[in-house]
Amino acid sequence: MTRLAMIASAILIAPSAMAQVTDHSAHEDHKPPAAQTPAKPADDHSDHAQLDHPQMDHGMMDHSAMDQATPHAMSSALGAYAATRDGSGTSWVPDASAHTGLHTTAGDWMLMGHAMLDGVYSWQDGPRGEEKVFAAGMLMIAAERSIGDAGTLQLRAMLSPDPLMGKRGYPLLLAAGETADGVDTLIDRQHPHDFIMELSASYAHRLSNTNSVFVYAGLPGEPAFGPPAFMHRPAAIVSPEAPITHHWLDSTHITFGVLTAGWVHDNFKLEASRFRGREPDEHRYDIETGDLDSSAVRLSWNPTKNWALQASWADVASPEQLEPDVDVVKYSASALYTQKLADNGELAFTAAFARKDNSEEVTLDAWLAEASWSPNADWTIFSRAEAIETDELGLIHHGPVEEVQRINIGVARNFRLTDTVVLALGASVTQNWVSDALSPLYDGNPKGAMAFVRLKIG
Numbered sequence: 001m002t003r004l005a006m007i008a009s010a011i012l013i014a015p016s017a018m019a020q021v022t023d024h025s026a027h028e029d030h031k032p033p034a035a036q037t038p039a040k041p042a043d044d045h046s047d048h049a050q051l052d053h054p055q056m057d058h059g060m061m062d063h064s065a066m067d068q069a070t071p072h073a074m075s076s077a078l079g080a081y082a083a084t085r086d087g088s089g090t091s092w093v094p095d096a097s098a099h100t101g102l103h104t105t106a107g108d109w110m111l112m113g114h115a116m117l118d119g120v121y122s123w124q125d126g127p128r129g130e131e132k133v134f135a136a137g138m139l140m141i142a143a144e145r146s147i148g149d150a151g152t153l154q155l156r157a158m159l160s161p162d163p164l165m166g167k168r169g170y171p172l173l174l175a176a177g178e179t180a181d182g183v184d185t186l187i188d189r190q191h192p193h194d195f196i197m198e199l200s201a202s203y204a205h206r207l208s209n210t211n212s213v214f215v216y217a218g219l220p221g222e223p224a225f226g227p228p229a230f231m232h233r234p235a236a237i238v239s240p241e242a243p244i245t246h247h248w249l250d251s252t253h254i255t256f257g258v259l260t261a262g263w264v265h266d267n268f269k270l271e272a273s274r275f276r277g278r279e280p281d282e283h284r285y286d287i288e289t290g291d292l293d294s295s296a297v298r299l300s301w302n303p304t305k306n307w308a309l310q311a312s313w314a315d316v317a318s319p320e321q322l323e324p325d326v327d328v329v330k331y332s333a334s335a336l337y338t339q340k341l342a343d344n345g346e347l348a349f350t351a352a353f354a355r356k357d358n359s360e361e362v363t364l365d366a367w368l369a370e371a372s373w374s375p376n377a378d379w380t381i382f383s384r385a386e387a388i389e390t391d392e393l394g395l396i397h398h399g400p401v402e403e404v405q406r407i408n409i410g411v412a413r414n415f416r417l418t419d420t421v422v423l424a425l426g427a428s429v430t431q432n433w434v435s436d437a438l439s440p441l442y443d444g445n446p447k448g449a450m451a452f453v454r455l456k457i458g
Contacts, residue, residue, distance in 0.1 A: 077154035079212035079264035088232040089222025094338040095305040101458040112142045114458035124171040126446035134165035150206040162192035163284035176392040177247040210266040221258040223273035224298035225314040227334035229253035234348035248354035248366035256288035269300040277317035293317040308336040327359040364389045383409040402435040424454040
């Protein structure tokens with residue numbers, strides 16, 4: 001893992017060093033929002049704190065209004081803290097993360113929306129590689145209203161065009177998990193996400209300006225485990241490519257049955273979930289049901305506006321439909337960092353570790369480092385380094401445990417078409433490294449590349 005550790009360190013440290021030259025906002029004291037009553041959206045749409053933030057695209061954001069003073073700091077729908085802290089499900093990102101989207105009001109309801117559609121070409125080298133053109137992305141809508149003097153109700157839905165790519169998903173070397181036919185595990189491919197990625201409702205009750213409690217339910221939804229899902233992390237959202245650490249860190253982000261209760265105290269959050277452990281099957285348009293047979297606990301801490309830290313544990317019953325008798329205990333820890341830069345830029349990175357202990361006494365670890373740097377509103381450079389221990393890539397499924405690594409780096413260029421529509425063009429390249437035992441199957445250390453065009457509304 002020495003090679004990957006050096007690469008990951010460069011990914012995280014080099015952009016940060018550049019950022020320190022141009023911006024000192026990271027040294028500002030963290031200040032929670034002074035007002036905890038949800039504010040109505042401004043007519044000129046300049047109050048970015050009033051959006052539902054888990055699904056907003058940092059790579060193509062409207063930076064022009066990032067530093068404008070806003071008349072109110074809106075509370076999150078989940079508690080007495082700034083809404084910019086919300087990640088996917090009930091997870092947290094740094095408060096300094098910037099967001100865009102469309103919003104309006106209808107009576108007592110505040111309505112929010114965001115759409116992102118990607119057209120992607122993926123090329124993976126070697127005898128186990130393929131190439132494919134496919135569509136990906138998401139559509140998010142949410143509705144929020146106050147209940148009494150201290151309560152907030154939120155309804156949220158998120159849809160994806162992923163099933164259009166076919167049950168086998170897209171080629172992605174070193175990835176493995178789920179199935180396309182109910183018989184074989186997908187290997188060297190990333191499975192499509194379900195058409196319905198989230199249907200959730202939450203209710204939060206403020207106890208004071210720094211304390212709140214909440215409940216969250218989803219069918220599907222996301223339990224209290226891991227960092228935000230990869231497509232919602234500030235450092236990763238520009239790239240349409242899934243990480244190979246997905247099934248360690250955030251494969252539970254589409255869970256067909258989840259109930260979470262949490263307590264927020266200022267910059268700390270403690271939450272626990274009961275959820276259905278089984279991952280989605282190959283039928284991507286349906287709603288699945290089952291017992292809430294699994295548990296998760298997560299502790300989150302945002303020590304300053306630039307940092308979001310979490311540690312979590314999950315006991316997952318029968319996650320894989322092809323191995324119904326195997327249970328998994330998961331552990332994860334992560335740190336997310338976001339910093340505004342001069343010239344309407346942004347720096348973000350993620351560092352994460354996760355472990356899977358299954359009931360057959362096999363332990364597999366995964367490491368992740370990812371970063372993005374936007375020197376201005378038009379350009380974003382992004383990168384990701386990963387390493388996993390896996391027993392799924394050999395000729396024998398669940399054979400010897402092997403170590404594999406990869407590094408990806410890319411760039412995206414934004415073109416603003418209107419105030420609310422952005423077109424982006426991007427590309428990335430990947431270098432993979434496999435163990436000596438796996439090298440003959442991949443014809444050495446294969447490469448990969450991806451190109452994409454993105455249409456973002458909101």
